[in-house]
Amino acid sequence: MYQELGSFFNPSPEMRELSILKAIAENPSISQERLSREIGIVPSMVHRYLDDFEKTGLIKKTGENRRTMSYVLQGDGRNRLQYLTVAYLSDVAKIYAQSRSVFGEVLDFIGINGLDSVYLYGAGIVGKMLSTILLFERIEVLGFIDDSALKKGKEVGGVPVFDPEQVIETDYDGIIVASFAHSSSIISRAEAKGLRRLYVFEISENGSVSLKKHD
Template sequence: MSKDQILYQLLSEIERNPSISQKDLSREVGISVGMVNWHVKRFVAKGLVKLQEAPLRRYLYYLTPEGFSEKAKLTADFLHASFDAFRQGREQYSALLDLCSVNGWQNIVLLGNTELTELAVLVSHQFPKINLVAVIGRSGTRSSPHGLVLVSGPQEAVELTPILKVDAVVSCQFNTSLLVGGEIDRILSELHLDRSRFLIPGFLQ
């Protein structure tokens, strides 16, 4: 999580619940209590947050007009970054599926059940000849996007389409670079594919 995301979440939680404790802020944002305390002190020093004493040695936190302005700026920056990431992902998945179409690779397996999977499925609608066979991911982590079958391994994907041959694997995992080579090779081997059929969008490499 970036520094700006941490600041945005802290200001959002304070706005939502002025009586929130630093311990609860720590849990909601996912940083240590000490780090929360450091950020809150900086907010107060910069005039973004005002403290008011409450019973039982507690404090109430209020966003000042400057605090609301800073939160609005962070919101705009976050949305801009999100739209940029969405556009970049859409363009790169479109390029990969176009490559599949040009090469006649029609039956595609998606590796990883993440938000990127949903983006790849969305982009696939532009390519009528592309057939998304299945998503390889951990069962039970998320629902499979748009009705695609979620399988735990390549062998299950093969069993789904006994009369079809899987032509390529497209990665939708944020941590593709952390996969050990042997794991990728095992997946490709079970699908009877070589490394040229394992496609990763540039922003994941």
């Protein structure tokens, strides 16, 4: 299933159409209830899409009732799925190129300084965003470091969250402080616990981003 983007990119009818067609291609007997859960729309909307697909010849329904119902992609349906997939990947490529230009300085800094394996100090929104980008760029994110008892020992986006003292003796290339609002206090706590090789993720007043080594 294709993952929809965040709140800045509201899901379009084309995105929902693509998601439904792909789900049907992978599992023709998928139920409308499961489609609703996976795509994140109400069952009545799923029903409308399926009716439209049948009327336009994209799918053919088989089965006498809901339990035995299957949806078979027709030739036009397969063509539509291929077209929407190409359009989706084209848009994703554009978004990636734009994000790469925004984070280019940060990624270049990471490469120049050999930060191949890092911890992210702060498992909030900034940390999660950085984790997604770094993992996509094949940079090893060893884990989050966080002082919150509610987060320690859990995972955020599949990345484990550690207490600061758990990582002191581990091997890492750097610790990126992933909080622009509380970076100073995080640095103070990190230094007090003996953590080393600290780098600070910064967002300037004009919206540019950078990564700097803490001296």
